[in-house]
Amino acid sequence: MRNQLLLSLVGLWGTAAAARNAKVDPLLQKLHGHASHSARYEAFGEPAIHARSDAGHRFLNSGTSKFAVNGSGLPEVHFDVGESYAGQLPISGKPDERDHLYFWFFPTANEENKDKKEIVIWLNGGPGCSSLLGLMQENGPFVWQPGTSRPVPNPWSWHLLTNVVWIEQPVTVGFSQGNATAKNEDDVAEQFLGFWKNFIDTFSMHGWKVYIGAESYGGYYGPYIGSHMVNTNDTTYNNLGGLLVYDGIMFNDMIQSNVIMEPFVQQHYDHMPLDDSTMQQIHDISQRCGFTDWNKKYLTYPPAGPAPRNPPGVNVLPNGTVETVNECGSLFDMVYAQSLVANPCFNIYNIPDHCPQVFDPLSQTTPYFDRADVKRAINAPLAVNWTQCVDGVFNSSQGDQSAPPGKYELPNVIDKTKNVILAHGAMDFILPLNGVLLGIQNMTWGGKLGFQTAPSDPFYVPLYGFQSQSNAPYYAKGLPAGSGVAGTAHHERGLTLVVTQLAGHEGPGYAPASSFRHLEKLIGRVHSVSDKTPFTLPQLRNITQVAEPLGKGTVQIPCLGRGC
Ligand SMILES: *[C@@H]1O[C@H](CO)[C@@H](O)[C@H](O)[C@H]1NC(C)=O
Ligand SMILES: *[C@@H]1O[C@H](CO)[C@@H](O)[C@H](O)[C@H]1NC(C)=O
Ligand SMILES: *[C@@H]1O[C@H](CO)[C@@H](O)[C@H](O)[C@H]1NC(C)=O
Ligand SMILES: *[C@@H]1O[C@H](CO)[C@@H](O)[C@H](O)[C@H]1NC(C)=O
Ligand SMILES: *[C@@H]1O[C@H](CO)[C@@H](O)[C@H](O)[C@H]1NC(C)=O
Ligand SMILES: *[C@@H]1O[C@H](CO)[C@@H](O)[C@H](O)[C@H]1NC(C)=O
Ligand SMILES: *[C@@H]1O[C@H](CO)[C@@H](O)[C@H](O)[C@H]1NC(C)=O
Ligand SMILES: *[C@@H]1O[C@H](CO)[C@@H](O)[C@H](O)[C@H]1NC(C)=O
Numbered sequence: 001m002r003n004q005l006l007l008s009l010v011g012l013w014g015t016a017a018a019a020r021n022a023k024v025d026p027l028l029q030k031l032h033g034h035a036s037h038s039a040r041y042e043a044f045g046e047p048a049i050h051a052r053s054d055a056g057h058r059f060l061n062s063g064t065s066k067f068a069v070n071g072s073g074l075p076e077v078h079f080d081v082g083e084s085y086a087g088q089l090p091i092s093g094k095p096d097e098r099d100h101l102y103f104w105f106f107p108t109a110n111e112e113n114k115d116k117k118e119i120v121i122w123l124n125g126g127p128g129c130s131s132l133l134g135l136m137q138e139n140g141p142f143v144w145q146p147g148t149s150r151p152v153p154n155p156w157s158w159h160l161l162t163n164v165v166w167i168e169q170p171v172t173v174g175f176s177q178g179n180a181t182a183k184n185e186d187d188v189a190e191q192f193l194g195f196w197k198n199f200i201d202t203f204s205m206h207g208w209k210v211y212i213g214a215e216s217y218g219g220y221y222g223p224y225i226g227s228h229m230v231n232t233n234d235t236t237y238n239n240l241g242g243l244l245v246y247d248g249i250m251f252n253d254m255i256q257s258n259v260i261m262e263p264f265v266q267q268h269y270d271h272m273p274l275d276d277s278t279m280q281q282i283h284d285i286s287q288r289c290g291f292t293d294w295n296k297k298y299l300t301y302p303p304a305g306p307a308p309r310n311p312p313g314v315n316v317l318p319n320g321t322v323e324t325v326n327e328c329g330s331l332f333d334m335v336y337a338q339s340l341v342a343n344p345c346f347n348i349y350n351i352p353d354h355c356p357q358v359f360d361p362l363s364q365t366t367p368y369f370d371r372a373d374v375k376r377a378i379n380a381p382l383a384v385n386w387t388q389c390v391d392g393v394f395n396s397s398q399g400d401q402s403a404p405p406g407k408y409e410l411p412n413v414i415d416k417t418k419n420v421i422l423a424h425g426a427m428d429f430i431l432p433l434n435g436v437l438l439g440i441q442n443m444t445w446g447g448k449l450g451f452q453t454a455p456s457d458p459f460y461v462p463l464y465g466f467q468s469q470s471n472a473p474y475y476a477k478g479l480p481a482g483s484g485v486a487g488t489a490h491h492e493r494g495l496t497l498v499v500t501q502l503a504g505h506e507g508p509g510y511a512p513a514s515s516f517r518h519l520e521k522l523i524g525r526v527h528s529v530s531d532k533t534p535f536t537l538p539q540l541r542n543i544t545q546v547a548e549p550l551g552k553g554t555v556q557i558p559c560l561g562r563g564c
Helices: 002-021 027-031 035-042 132-139 185-202 218-232 261-267 276-288 291-298 331-342 372-377 409-417 433-440 512-522
Strands: 084-090 100-106 118-123 163-168 209-215 239-246 314-316 322-324 420-425 457-461 484-492 495-500
Touching (some): 100 185, 118 218, 132 163, 132 512, 163 185, 185 218, 209 218, 209 512, 218 239, 239 409, 239 512, 420 433, 420 512, 457 495
Parallel strands (some): 118 209, 209 239
Antiparallel strands (some): 084 100, 100 163
16 A cells, blocks of 8 residues: 555656656656756755846935945845835934934835835834844845845845835844834824924935834734824824734734644644644643634634623633633643644744754844944944843833734724735644634724635746746745645735635744745735736746636635524
C-alpha cells in the first residue's frame, strides 16, 4: 500500500518534471539536493526591481532636509533604497511638546503613481512593538527576514505601489521619545492625530487620501485612529480612504481565543497533532464552558442575531464584575502548552514552523536598529536603546482598558469609507481566523448584522512570471512568493474579508505577493481581490493569467450551525 502510494507520487513528479524539463530526475537526487534543484535557489540572488529613473528627491526642501536619509548609506544594505525621510515629530502643536513619534517615510518608487496624492500609514501592534519590524521583515523597501544572512531589495515593497510611512507609536515605542501619558485608545488616537498634522504640514500633503495598514494589536490602533480621523470631518489632514488590518484583535478576547479553540485544533490537526486524551479534554472543556453551543449558534450565515453582552465561559458577579471561569479562560494556554510538547519550536504566529529556531537580526543582543551606525543613518536618537517591543505604553496600571473596536470604531470606519479589508493568515494560532469570523457575525455595519452568506469566493494573487525549475529571469526572482488562488475572500457593504491559506500572523512577511494585492485593492487600483486582473506594475501588467474559471476559495471557512 505504502509503496504503491510512493510509486504513484514518483510517477506524478516525473511526469510534471518531464513536461517542464524534458528530463526525469530520480526521486533520490531531488530529495538530496540534486544540482538542478539547488541551482534554482542559488540563482535567486538579488531581485531585479526596476530602477528609479527619477533620481531626484521630490520631497526635499528646507523643511524636510533634516529628515533626509542617504539611501546608499544604510549599514549592511548594499544597494540604494532610494529617497526616504526619517526622524521625530511632536504629537501636538505646542512649542514645548516633549512627546514625539518616530517615522520613516518612503515616497513611491513607482513613476506612474508619483503624482497621486495618497499615502499609506503602517502600524505594527504589541501593544508596544515597533513598526520598523514591518519595514524590515514585512512590507518595506528592503527586507532582512529571520533565517537570512543579509538585507535584500523587496520586490513586494508597498512603496513600489504608493507612498508609505512606517510610524513607531504610541509614545515610548522604538525611537519615539517622551512620556507614556495615553490611558486608552482614544488618547493614543488623539496623540497620533497631533503627530499626523505635523507630518502632513512638513511634507505638504494637505488634502491627500490617507490609508491605514495595521497588524495584530493594530486591530485596536487602526480602527481607533481611523475612527478619530473620520470623526474630525477634516479632509485637509484626515482624508481617510480606507483601512487594512492583518490578523487583528478587534473583538472580545475570549471570543478571539478560547471560544474557537476546538474548531481550530480540529481544522489544523496536521500541524498540531494532539493526542486523543488532549483532544477529548479540549472537547469536554468546550462543552462545559458553553463554547460548543455558542459556536453552533453564532458561527452561522446569515448571523443568528446579536449575541449576548458577555461571551461564554465567564461569570458575572453580583457587583457587575466579569470573571473568567478558570478552565475556560485557560483553554488557549493549554493547547499552546501541548503543542509545544509535540513541537518545541511550535510558532504561535505560524503553526507549520519547526526547530531549529532561525537567526533573527531584530532580536539579537544588539538588534540591527540599536546599532549606533544605523541610528545615525536614519536620524534616530542615539541615546535611546531600541528594542522590538517595550512595556508600559499605557499610563494605567491595568493596561489598555478600551472597548474592542468591533462595537463602534471599526463599523464607523467601514460606513464612512466603504473600504475596509480584514486580511487573515490561516496558519495564525495567536489570533485564529474563527475568532474574527465570530466577531464579524456579531458586528453591525451598513445597517445590518454580519455577513449574509458564508465566505467562499477565491482570493486570486496574479501570476507574475514565476517559473519553477527554470533559471530564466522573472520579476521577484530574489524573493518569489505564492500566487494563483491563494485563499478565500468575501465582500459585503464595504467590508472585505480575505484569508490566505499559507500565511501566518504577519501577513506581508509570510505572503508578500498576497499583501501586494491587498494594497492594490485598498488604494483602488483593482476592483476586487477575486478577479484575474494582473498586478498593476507596468512590468507585470501584461502577464497572462489563468484561463480556467477560478472556482472556490482554498481556505475552508468553518460554518458550524444553521445554514451550513
Ligand atoms: C551616501 O552614503 C554613501 C556610502 O556611505 C556615500 O558614498 C555617499 O557620499 C553618501 N551620499 C551623501 C549625499 O552623503
Ligand atoms: C519624560 O520624558 C523625558 C523626555 O523624553 C524623559 O527624560 C523622562 O525620563 C520621561 N519621564 C518619565 C517618567 O518617563
Ligand atoms: C503618566 O502620566 C503622568 C501625567 O499624566 C506623568 O506625570 C507620568 O510621568 C506618566 N507616567 C509615565 C510612566 O510616563
Ligand atoms: C462632523 O460631521 C457630522 C455630520 O455632519 C457632525 O454630526 C459632527 O458633529 C461633525 N464633527 C465635527 C468634529 O465637526
Ligand atoms: C455582540 O454584539 C453586541 C452589540 O454590539 C454587544 O453588546 C455584545 O457585547 C457582543 N457580544 C460579544 C460576546 O462580543
Ligand atoms: C466585586 O466582587 C468581587 C468578589 O467579591 C471582588 O473581588 C471585586 O473586587 C468586586 N469588584 C468591585 C469593582 O467592587
Ligand atoms: C541603554 O543601555 C545601556 C547599556 O545596557 C545602559 O547603560 C543605558 O543606561 C541604557 N539607556 C537607556 C536610556 O535606557
Ligand atoms: C503591454 O501591452 C501593451 C498593449 O499590448 C503594450 O503597449 C506594452 O508595450 C506592453 N508592455 C510590456 C511591458 O510588455
